[in-house]
Amino acid sequence: MEYFHFRAEGAKEYIKKxxxxxxxxxxxxxxxxxxxxxxxxxxxxxxxxxxxxxxxKENNMVSLQAYILEQLNVDKANLENFRx
Numbered sequence: 615m616e617y618f619h620f621r622a623e624g625a626k627e628y629i630k631k632x633x634x635x636x637x638x639x640x641x642x643x644x645x646x647x648x649x650x651x652x653x654x655x656x657x658x659x660x661x662x663x664x665x666x667x668x669x670x671k672e673n674n675m676v677s678l679q680a681y682i683l684e685q686l687n688v689d690k691a692n693l694e695n696f697r698x
Contacts (some may be wrong), residue, residue, distance in 0.1 A: 619695075620675045621690060626657070629655070629657050630657045632664070633652075633657050633659065633662055634658075634659075634662045634666075636652060637649060637653070637666050638661065638666065638669065639672060641669045641673055641675065641678070642651060642668065644673070646675045646677055646678050649670070649675065649678050650677055650678050650681045651677065653681045653682055653685055654681060656685065656688075658685070660685060660686065661684055663682050664686070664688055665680045666678075666682060667683070670682060670695055
């Protein structure tokens with residue numbers, strides 16, 4: 615992904631904004647490897663991860679399901695550790 619080569623904030627915002635469509639396309643095209651790499655960026659929202667979990671399951675993408683669950687758990691742990 616270009617963002618990781620150049621670290622452009624504009625690219626980061628674009629990726630976050632369109633993460634659902636990007637991840638959906640990887641799944642639709644059967645590109646589990648790219649989908650996993652995309653999930654590992656941490657740019658995909660909780661709601662999108664949950665929705666894409668169903669699509670990954672429907673497409674028998676076991677590795678992607680594992681990374682989605684991992685990301686959901688990481689995000690949940692971060693919320694639980696946040697205290698004022």
